[in-house]
Amino acid sequence: MPHHEIVGPYDPNTLFPYFCFIPAHYMTNPGFRVIRYEVSNPLIGSDESSPTFVNIDQTAPNQGNAGLRLRFEDEVEADGLSDEYLTDHGGAPVVVPRWSDLHIEDTVIFYWSKTPRLSSSDDDEDEAHTLQITYAHWVDENAPIEATIPEAVIRASGPGRRYAGYRLKDRAGNGGGFSAPTPIEVLTVAAPGDLEKPWIEEALDGLIDLADARLPLKMKIPFIDGASAGDWVMPYWNAQALPSFQLADVNTWPIPRDLSWTVVSSGGFDAPVPTRIHYLYQRGTQQPKPSDSSFFLVDLTVAGPAPEGPDPINRFLDPVTVKGVTGDNIVTSADSNRHLKVEVTLFDNPKPGERLELMWGSDAELARTYTVQQGDVAGQLLELFVPWPVVEGVGSHPRLPVYYWTDNGVNRQRSRDTLVKVAITRIEDLLAPVVVDADARNTINCETVPRPWEGIRVHVPADPRFAPGDTVTLYWKGYSTTNGAGAPIPGSEESFPRILSPEEARDGVDITVLPFNPLITLPGLVTPRNGSAVLQYSLSKQDGSYGDSKKKMIAVSLIRPSGERCLGV
Numbered sequence: 259m260p261h262h263e264i265v266g267p268y269d270p271n272t273l274f275p276y277f278c279f280i281p282a283h284y285m286t287n288p289g290f291r292v293i294r295y296e297v298s299n300p301l302i303g304s305d306e307s308s309p310t311f312v313n314i315d316q317t318a319p320n321q322g323n324a325g326l327r328l329r330f331e332d333e334v335e336a337d338g339l340s341d342e343y344l345t346d347h348g349g350a351p352v353v354v355p356r357w358s359d360l361h362i363e364d365t366v367i368f369y370w371s372k373t374p375r376l377s378s379s380d381d382d383e384d385e386a387h388t389l390q391i392t393y394a395h396w397v398d399e400n401a402p403i404e405a406t407i408p409e410a411v412i413r414a415s416g417p418g419r420r421y422a423g424y425r426l427k428d429r430a431g432n433g434g435g436f437s438a439p440t441p442i443e444v445l446t447v448a449a450p451g452d453l454e455k456p457w458i459e460e461a462l463d464g465l466i467d468l469a470d471a472r473l474p475l476k477m478k479i480p481f482i483d484g485a486s487a488g489d490w491v492m493p494y495w496n497a498q499a500l501p502s503f504q505l506a507d508v509n510t511w512p513i514p515r516d517l518s519w520t521v522v523s524s525g526g527f528d529a530p531v532p533t534r535i536h537y538l539y540q541r542g543t544q545q546p547k548p549s550d551s552s553f554f555l556v557d558l559t560v561a562g563p564a565p566e567g568p569d570p571i572n573r574f575l576d577p578v579t580v581k582g583v584t585g586d587n588i589v590t591s592a593d594s595n596r597h598l599k600v601e602v603t604l605f606d607n608p609k610p611g612e613r614l615e616l617m618w619g620s621d622a623e624l625a626r627t628y629t630v631q632q633g634d635v636a637g638q639l640l641e642l643f644v645p646w647p648v649v650e651g652v653g654s655h656p657r658l659p660v661y662y663w664t665d666n667g668v669n670r671q672r673s674r675d676t677l678v679k680v681a682i683t684r685i686e687d688l689l690a691p692v693v694v695d696a697d698a699r700n701t702i703n704c705e706t707v708p709r710p711w712e713g714i715r716v717h718v719p720a721d722p723r724f725a726p727g728d729t730v731t732l733y734w735k736g737y738s739t740t741n742g743a744g745a746p747i748p749g750s751e752e753s754f755p756r757i758l759s760p761e762e763a764r765d766g767v768d769i770t771v772l773p774f775n776p777l778i779t780l781p782g783l784v785t786p787r788n789g790s791a792v793l794q795y796s797l798s799k800q801d802g803s804y805g806d807s808k809k810k811m812i813a814v815s816l817i818r819p820s821g822e823r824c825l826g827v
Contacts, residue, residue: 318434319364319426320357327438328368328422329353338443341486344409345542350442354389354403354424363429364391366403370411374421374439386411386422410544417444449541450484453549456493456535458517461554466533468558468669471522472568477535478512485509485539492538492546495521519568522556527564530557560671561612561630561664562605575673578602578616578660582678589649589680591804597643600626602673605664606636613665616642617672619652620659654683654802681802685723688807691732691793692717694768701788701813702778704824710778710816711826713770718795718807720766724758729798731755732769734791736781742792742811750780750791774826782816783823789814 260278284291291312298304330352334343339350354366369375370386389405407422421439456477460470477493477500485505492502493515500515525531533556538546558565563574581599583592600616608630618625626642652658659675694715695706702710718730736750737743754769756762771777781789793810816824 318432319359319361319428320434321359322432322434324435325357325424325426325437326355328424328440329355330422330440330442334442335440338445339412340445341447341488341542344412344446345488347406347409348543349406349409350412350422351404351406352422354405356399356403357426360391360396361428362391362393362396365389365427366391366405366424367427367433368405368407368424369422369436370407370415371421371423372415372418375423375436409542412444413446413449413541413544415444416448417446420444447486448484449544450482450539450547453482453537453539453547454480455550455552456480456512456537457552458535458554461552464554466522466554466556468560468565468671471519471556471558472570475517475522476514477517478514479537481511482539486541488541490538490540490546492540494534494536494538495524496534498524523558523565525556525558527558527560529559530555557668559666560669561609561614561666562607562671565671570670570672571674572671573674575605575662575664575671576603577674577676578662580660580676580678587676587678589678589682590802591682591798593646593649594682594804595646597645598649600642600644600660602640602642602662604630604634604636604638604640608634608636609666610634611667614640615663615665616644617661617663618644618648618658619655621663623648623652649680650682650684653680655680679802683801683803685797685799685803685805688721688795688797688805689719690808690810691795692719693793693810693812696812699813700811701815702782702791703788703813703815704818709826710782710814710824711774713772713774714778716769716771716793718767718769720764721797723797723799724763725799726758726760726763727800728758728763729755730758730762730767730795731798732767732771732793732795734771734777734793736777736814737790737792738781738784740787740790740813742790742809747780747789749776752777778814779816779825781814784815785817787815788817 262276262278264273293310293312295307296304330350334350344350352368366389367385368387368389369382369384371384375384386407387405389403395401395403420442422442423437423439425434425436427433456479458466458475458477460466460473460475466475479491479493487505487507489505490502491505493500495517498521500521525533532553534551534553536551537549539549540546563572565572579601580587580589581601582588582590584590589598605614610630610632612630614628615624616626617623625644625648628640628642656679657677658680660678661673661675663670663672693702694717695708696702697706702714704710716732718732732754734752735746738747752771754771756767756769758767781791791812791814793812795807796804798804818824
């Protein structure tokens with residue numbers, strides 16, 4: 259053997275341990291070898307180390323012979339491997355017959371193949387499992403050598419006749435031949451091939467918006483050809499695992515799976531979120547297989563504060579205030595024939611182009627729209643004016659909901675209701691007022707009694723709809739025409755309101771038109787022929803309902819046939 263001379267002085271920590279190589283020709287023959295080394299020094303003599311014994315092992319386990327065939331449970335060898343058996347046992351349990359020269363760290367390499375195995379390679383696709391011999395196997399000659407060929411390997415190989423075998427390898431790397439093959443019938447159902455992608459009906463256009471997200475969204479799992487009862491399906495929303503489920507004996511395809519608001523809105527409300535859905539399919543303990551994927555955008559952005567949930571009503575949007583004449587959120591006939599003011603504060607983070615749509619009573623009645631302008635800020639007071647025909651068209655209501663939607667061009671959300679008392683029912687068929695002082699020709703002239711300059715008496719006939727506290731207002735308008743046509747004479751118009759007493763509500767109302775000048779003189783001095791006056795009254799009830807009477811037209815002349823004027827002076 260080679261020797262090595264050490265020249266001092268030296269550092270033992272650097273020099274030792276000392277490595278040397280034994281030439282290969284010393285190990286060409288099998289058997290035990292003794293290795294020792296000798297240290298010599300001219301001053302102290304020589305000394306030998308303790309021996310080390312090395313076994314030059316060139317023989318595979320079982321004296322290089324192939325092992326006896328694997329043993330399966332009797333029912334498997336007789337009836338084959340079923341889906342249920344594989345699922346229950348996690349594969350196929352086997353027993354390896356013991357060999358005579360069994361050593362710790364011997365390795366059993368199992369094979370599962372479509373044909374009997376006679377040789378192997380370093381990259382063997384049929385290699386199914388390995389088992390290393392332990393002290394427990396070695397010390398007890400009666401201990402069985404048991405293993406399980408994995409379910410995933412068996413299922414991946416598919417149904418039909420398969421062959422199970424093994425070969426032995428020792429710690430030195432000596433490998434033996436293949437055991438006699440054990441044929442086994444595999445009765446499993448073939449695993450599905452390519453898995454079609456799932457879908458969501460509302461996302462077929464490539465977008466799930468807020469209106470979609472408020473629906474009961476469902477992911478549809480398409481038909482899986484070859485699937486069996488007990489197989490698992492594991493849906494995914496992006497990387498988020500959804501509740502998995504097992505296939506039943508009978509399935510209705512496509513299988514719908516609920517998508518909660520929490521799942522759909524998990525990407526937030528600040529920007530559109532690219533989204534992927536897919537599912538994994540798994541049979542037994544096989545590796546799960548992914549389906550193809552569906553892709554779409556989820557856009558839940560809104561004008562105003564982020565939604566709290568699927569309810570379109572966002573409680574963080576301030577409600578409106580309807581500014582009625584008689585009080586906030588009260589509308590009566592006193593508000594009639596004018597635009598009705600509604601106040602609201604602008605929502606958070608307004609962006610130019612976003613809209614606020616005011617609804618009167620329902621979504622069917624869009625009352626006003628406000629478009630956010632450059633420079634608008636959150637919290638600023640907006641004044642919106644509802645046209646009276648809109649109010650009148652919807653009519654009276656004890657608790658009319660008034661609210662608004664915000665719209666950013668993609669999604670909409672709405673405020674809470676403001677409940678408004680609207681009492682504007684129109685009263686029909688009120689009789690025309692009676693001009694008590696008019697003559698038989700329906701004229702007021704110099705000869706009527708009492709004289710015109712003393713005032714013109716008008717009677718409002720009683721009506722069963724009159725009640726104490728209601729308001730009757732008589733209107734007088736003078737005209738330069740003989741029949742009340744055209745525009746009233748400027749300065750000749752007047753109104754005479756009267757709050758009804760119990761007697762007036764029962765008997766009617768008497769009102770005298772004064773002052774004589776200008777109300778009566780302006781139409782009465784029209785030449786060359788007489789002028790006219792039109793009278794009408796309105797009824798405003800305390801519950802907010804109102805109505806107008808029929809009109810009464812009279813001729814008015816304060817010029818006698820001689821041309822003289824009768825002015826009472």
